[in-house]
Amino acid sequence: xxxxxxxxxxxxxxxxxxxxxxxxxxxxxxxxxxxxxxxxxxxxxxxxxxxxxxxxxxxxxxxxxxxxxxxxxxxxxxxxxxxxxxxxxxxxxxxxxxxxxxxxxxxxxxxxxxxxxxxxxxxxxxxxxxxxxxxxxxxxxxxxxxxxxxxxxxxxxxxxxxxxxxxxxxxxxxxxxxxxxxxxxxxxxxxxxxxxxxxxxxxxxxxxxxxxxxxxxxxxxxxxxxxxxxxxxxxxxxxxx
Ligand code: MN3
Numbered sequence: 001x002x003x004x005x006x007x008x009x010x011x012x013x014x015x016x017x018x019x020x021x022x023x024x025x026x027x028x029x030x031x032x033x034x035x036x037x038x039x040x041x042x043x044x045x046x047x048x049x050x051x052x053x054x055x056x057x058x059x060x061x062x063x064x065x066x067x068x069x070x071x072x073x074x075x076x077x078x079x080x081x082x083x084x085x086x087x088x089x090x091x092x093x094x095x096x097x098x099x100x101x102x103x104x105x106x107x108x109x110x111x112x113x114x115x116x117x118x119x120x121x122x123x124x125x126x127x128x129x130x131x132x133x134x135x136x137x138x139x140x141x142x143x144x145x146x147x148x149x150x151x152x153x154x155x156x157x158x159x160x161x162x163x164x165x166x167x168x169x170x171x172x173x174x175x176x177x178x179x180x181x182x183x184x185x186x187x188x189x190x191x192x193x194x195x196x197x198x199x200x201x202x203x204x205x206x207x208x209x210x211x212x213x214x215x216x217x218x219x220x221x222x223x224x225x226x227x228x229x230x231x232x233x234x235x236x237x238x239x240x241x
Contacts, residue, residue: 040116047116049080050123058128062223067211072123075207079115079188082108114188118168121201121236127229137241138199138234141173145180152182153225156202159184161218166205169221171233172196173240197240200233 042048052072057065086109093099133149134142146152152171159182160169168185174196185191202224209220 040120047080047083047113049077049116050120052123054128059126059227060128062227063126063209064212067207067209070211071203071207072119075205076115076119076123079112079119082112083116086112110189111187118170118185118188118198118201118203121198122203124232125200125229125236126224126227127232128227130227130229131225132230134230134234136234138230138237141180141237156182156200157218157221157225160202160204160221163204167191168204169202170196170198171200172198173237175240199237199240200228 040047052068055065056069056072059068086105089101089105090109093102093105133139139149142149142152146155156169156171163169163184164186167187167190170183170185171180172183173180174193176195180199181193181196183192183196202221204217204221209217213220
């Protein structure tokens, strides 16, 4: 499959205006270079789907290849299309001065753009070579805000496992307070606090785990900690300090 590097290079060549600086280059992680997307849009301002930074089977045995394939192509990808459609329809509404459907498209935008943002982070903050514990500035911040990494892990896992219905567990950073915090997100956009930037996100929609784990959400969440890519999580944290 096309690698993320190939994709970025070809996109830059085609689009011209899309500067590589819109992506921060993460540290070398073994043989692969992972880019953290700071921008989710192309040169035309349209949302676009980055290639997965690994193959479908790269997260096995924690997440099976079929789940990754379905999740990426049939849950993440449609959200990108729908976010663009919502913005397009809001533009048409302004042009026509007809806001009959404004409530519908505002909801569509919040839901689908949040889905795109969180899924993009999700792929990026997992790796078949992940696991271990965070290091550097991120570890210090975790210890300052939660007492220890173990306390954060226990808190984040509990919050994630107990999401009501479909949603996410999120470790986020609020620049205005300088605090790391755990949030529990329903759907893709509910229960946030304004200004919190997601640093590490754990998807607990059933599509993320049901093929392999069925009803055993807690087993899936606990196993996720074996594939967290702390390099990219720390990269994102350092980028928003
Ligand atoms: Mn999902």
